[in-house]
Amino acid sequence: MEMDPSAAAAGGKALALPSYAKAVDAYRKAVGTAASVTAYVVLARGMARELLPHDLTAAARWAASLIRARFETPPAERRTLVIKSAAAAHRYDYDYDYDGDGGGEGGGWGGGRGRGRGGNGSLYDEAREYLATRIDPHTMRRLCLGGNSKGALSMEHGDSMTDVFEGVEFTWASVAGKSQRGDGNAYDYGGFGSAGTDSLELSFDAEHMDLALDKYVPFIAATVTDARRRDRTLQIFINEGSSWNGIKHHHPSTFETLAMDPDLKQSVVADLDRFLKRREYYRRIGKAWKRGYLLYGPPGTGKSSLVAAMANYLRFNLYDLDLSEVHSNSSLQRLLNCMPNKSILVIEDIDCCFTTASRKEKDDSDHIPYRSGRGNSEPRITLSGLLNFIDGLWSTSGEERIIIFTTNYKDRLDPALLRPGRMDMHIYMGYCCWEAFKTLARNYFILEDHARFPEIQVLLTEVEVTPAEVSEMLLRSEDVDVALGLLAEFLREKKQAMREGESVESHEDTAGKEEAAAADNF
Numbered sequence: 022m023e024m025d026p027s028a029a030a031a032g033g034k035a036l037a038l039p040s041y042a043k044a045v046d047a048y049r050k051a052v053g054t055a056a057s058v059t060a061y062v063v064l065a066r067g068m069a070r071e072l073l074p075h076d077l078t079a080a081a082r083w084a085a086s087l088i089r090a091r092f093e094t095p096p097a098e099r100r101t102l103v104i105k106s107a108a109a110a111h112r113y114d115y116d117y118d119y120d121g122d123g124g125g126e127g128g129g130w131g132g133g134r135g136r137g138r139g140g141n142g143s144l145y146d147e148a149r150e151y152l153a154t155r156i157d158p159h160t161m162r163r164l165c166l167g168g169n170s171k172g173a174l175s176m177e178h179g180d181s182m183t184d185v186f187e188g189v190e191f192t193w194a195s196v197a198g199k200s201q202r203g204d205g206n207a208y209d210y211g212g213f214g215s216a217g218t219d220s221l222e223l224s225f226d227a228e229h230m231d232l233a234l235d236k237y238v239p240f241i242a243a244t245v246t247d248a249r250r251r252d253r254t255l256q257i258f259i260n261e262g263s264s265w266n267g268i269k270h271h272h273p274s275t276f277e278t279l280a281m282d283p284d285l286k287q288s289v290v291a292d293l294d295r296f297l298k299r300r301e302y303y304r305r306i307g308k309a310w311k312r313g314y315l316l317y318g319p320p321g322t323g324k325s326s327l328v329a330a331m332a333n334y335l336r337f338n339l340y341d342l343d344l345s346e347v348h349s350n351s352s353l354q355r356l357l358n359c360m361p362n363k364s365i366l367v368i369e370d371i372d373c374c375f376t377t378a379s380r381k382e383k384d385d386s387d388h389i390p391y392r393s394g395r396g397n398s399e400p401r402i403t404l405s406g407l408l409n410f411i412d413g414l415w416s417t418s419g420e421e422r423i424i425i426f427t428t429n430y431k432d433r434l435d436p437a438l439l440r441p442g443r444m445d446m447h448i449y450m451g452y453c454c455w456e457a458f459k460t461l462a463r464n465y466f467i468l469e470d471h472a473r474f475p476e477i478q479v480l481l482t483e484v485e486v487t488p489a490e491v492s493e494m495l496l497r498s499e500d501v502d503v504a505l506g507l508l509a510e511f512l513r514e515k516k517q518a519m520r521e522g523e524s525v526e527s528h529e530d531t532a533g534k535e536e537a538a539a540a541d542n543f
């Protein structure tokens with residue numbers, strides 16, 4: 022039997038209506054009950070006020086506050102560190118306000134951790150620089166635009182902000198010195214005559230004092246140092262006589278743009294990271310905090326680009342040492358001594374500076390690093406001698422130094438240099454592989470795939486082509502189809518030339534063998 026759809030709909034509505042009416046009814050009742058409860062409470066309070074004696078009301082209030090005090094957690098005790106701007110901080114980098122009320126009863130924090138900074142007043146600048154990177158403009162009432170050397174946003178005097186470190190809230194307040202406030206109410210934190218100077222107040226719960234001093238403050242200093250290092254303009258220095266001449270270094274090469282085997286690239290980056298973290302390690306083992314890299318491979322494979330990428334990554338200046346310009350031990354010593362920490366010494370094409378040492382040279386090398394005097398067609402210095410010399414100098418002075426040698430001909434080097442442990446890492450910069458090509462394609466055309474790629478991938482396994490050659494082909498046209506077409510053509514020609522070279526060689530071989538056989542027969 023079929024049911025009339027209109028009847029079914031009517032039936033459905035009839036079923037739905039009672040539940041809707043019930044809900045409305047329940048809601049009305051609830052509102053009515055709430056209204057009457059509120060009315061009763063108001064009435065009861067009014068009656069209590071009227072009827073209960075005053076003493077009884079006071080006693081009830083006292084009992085309620087007692088219960089509240091028993092169950093509510095009391096506000097945490099606070100501590101405040103006062104960090105003064107440079108003018109006031111010549112004696113102390115920060116003062117410790119013990120009770121956190123801004124009154125400075127605790128006097129100076131001079132006994133221990135705070136003093137270790139040397140009191141050069143830089144912590145104030147560092148803290149402001151750090152806070153500029155943590156400011157959330159949406160939560161600040163007032164903001165100072167261009168209030169620090171970098172032109173970034175900074176906290177306005179009188180304002181405060183909160184920073185969270187290891188899950189703990191640290192509150193910063195910027196306090197203007199007396200001269201700026203002009204209200205005649207200058208405080209003199211700790212009584213060191215700093216009333217006229219600006220300061221920052223760092224407040225936190227008392228239980229986090231150790232975290233603040235031992236971790237948070239050093240973290241701020243380290244973060245700012247790191248940021249400054251990243252922002253600084255790099256320089257490359259070239260030696261003239263016994264002094265260095267510096268110019269700005271704007272080499273665009275980075276590890277992202279460098280075309281090389283991805284695993285090798287990753288291991289170089291990891292090695293640099295490890296080196297940076299090992300200050301204590303080098304101190305403990307009593308060795309100079311330095312690392313040596315030997316870069317080798319055919320011309321145009323990116324050795325100089327890798328040096329630039331390392332400098333850009335570490336933000337270290339480069340010192341490009343031209344040994345032909347060094348004419349005496351003392352000038353070499355002066356040049357090496359003048360290199361500051363966090364720098365890279367580069368000696369390019371060492372195979373041209375040094376020849377494989379004779380036995381006599383090896384014997385002398387540890388004692389005589391360089392033979393003075395111009396006009397010697399071949400310096401008697403050996404590479405290992407130079408390394409010993411550098412080791413000796415840098416083990417007593419300087420930290421975080423990198424030394425890089427480059428060569429196109431590793432086989433021409435003094436075997437002493439190639440011994441394990443002499444240079445820390447040997448890095449082969451080879452011909453352009455498929456992964457390296459993909460990096461170049463990304464660099465030049467922001468390209469991940471192309472119809473030409475399969476052909477190029479096969480050709481790259483068949484011919485030896487340097488990244489410099491590939492780069493040059495990719496630069497020939499702004500049209501990616503044209504550029505990749507030219508590259509494929511170039512690779513095919515190379516392959517053809519290689520085949521012809523091989524056949525010429527094998528022909529010569531055969532001819533040679535035939536001649537030898539004829540001679541034997543004769």
Ligand SMILES: Nc1ncnc2c1ncn2[C@@H]1O[C@H](COP(=O)(O)OP(=O)(O)OP(=O)(O)O)[C@@H](O)[C@H]1O
Pocket residue numbers: 278279280281318319320321322323324325326327429450487488489490492
């Ligand atoms: N691995 C690479 N990654 C990215 N670009 C490269 C690479 N190799 C070479 N190039 C390109 O070729 C140019 C020359 O390369 P680079 O000078 O770094 O090679 P090199 O190995 O130091 O050569 P040489 O031994 O002749 O000094 C670079 O400026 C860069 O444009």
